[in-house]
Amino acid sequence: MRYDIGLDVGGTNLSAGVVDEEGRVISHAALPAGAGRSIDEITADMAKVSLMAVENAGLTLRDMASWGIGMPSYVNPRTGLLVHANCFGWRNVPIYRYLEPLIALPIYIENDANCAVLGETVAGAAKDFQNVVMLTLGTGVGGGIILNGRIYSGADGLGAELGHTKLFFRGRKCTCGQMGCIDGYCSARGLKETAKEMLTDGTLLWDLCHHDIRKLEAQMVTEAVQLGDQTAVEIWDLYLSQLAAAIGNFIAIFRPEAVILGGGVAKASDLLLNPLRKKVQESTFAAQEIGIPEMRLAQAGNDAGIIGAAVLEKYGIDRREK
Ligand SMILES: [Zn+2]
Structure with missing residues (x-):
């Protein structure tokens, strides 16, 4: 069985889950987003809550294939920079550079609305469309x-x-x-x-x-x-x-x-x-x-963003910094 970590970053909460290859969320974890803190602090918590979800699933990082993240922002596919996340006041942040040292998995980042529609397509109201x-x-x-x-x-x-x-x-x-x-x-x-x-x-x-x-x-x-x-x-x-x-x-x-x-x-x-x-x-x-x-x-509710993030490797666009 393949497992991926999905993380939905919102202005209020960081919600993570481990998603199996059927698109089911098998564990959850959440932390407050703590907007207003430094990029280092917030990205550290993004990793922490993701590891909590892995632990809650009774699995280890070695069982995970990728770390997918839905952000309230865009990542420019040419530069790999996170364009702007209003809730955190971030502009043109080299987000992969902050995250890569924290969890040794392939990382995929996408806009949260795009993750939600992907989640609905994988495991919600638009399944199989x-x-x-x-x-x-x-x-x-x-x-x-x-x-x-x-x-x-x-x-x-x-x-x-x-x-x-x-x-x-x-x-x-x-x-x-x-x-x-x-x-x-x-x-x-x-x-x-x-x-x-x-x-x-x-x-x-x-x-x-x-x-x-x-x-x-x-x-x-x-x-x-x-x-x-x-x-x-x-x-x-x-x-x-x-x-x-x-x-x-x-x-x-x-x-x-x-x-x-x-x-x-x-x-x-x-x-x-x-x-x-x-x-x-x-x-x-x-x-x-x-x-x-x-x-x-929509059917998948709050899980749509987590599921969509977790399957980015399979369905998304690779936006890593070039
Ligand atoms: Zn408008």
Whole structure:
């Protein structure tokens, strides 16, 4: 049996696991990320938590084939430098040089959103599919693409930024500095923004936020929809139409076998998937003639990032410093 270490580095936690060749996570370990500390300290903990996972599996480093790491950043495939990890304030860090002395295994590093879609493809909602688009509808919109069974991230590793493709010409200002990005409409933050624009007093949604628009949260919209609030129904319908337009673009470009949806907004699964399928069917190129791909919710949860990191050697892109 082959085993690999997968490490998911987030702004809050370092989550590691040992993954077997079937894509199962057989052990877990976690440490606080401790953002704000030096690169030496954080990379030391990345190694420590990975070794803890190996120990928790009752195995040794000799049983491991590779060390795969999902980072909230990109590694430039030409230079091997970690481009920028906002949560740690790192810019152009020679990350392999820090990690190689710590664990004597082949190291593979990839963006965390790409690891998540890979994890879903290996052991989650897109299992056995070769062409997959995943959107994570969280605070922002994350995205990942699997093409012909491998991660696709463009010539310089910065591709597949699906959240920062445009839904509107001169639309809302986005966190990336551009205007009209999908991120500004289809994320939880975007949904909240739409709700603020459409909210009127005397509605159930207005009661849910205690008559204070600053207290409005994205999940209150779906709560109010479930309670039958007409304004919330209209807000949610607009959100789904915008998300369907975005998904229709990705289907027209990639024609994947499956579109996978994850993140906080996707937790409203009963309200999301069926109406969204109908809208995607209506707003996608050639859908009347050839239909639309499978649309599914992400299944692997927090393990997706660990599994995706662990299988990078097999499915990823080698970004080692040249
Ligand atoms: Zn943007």
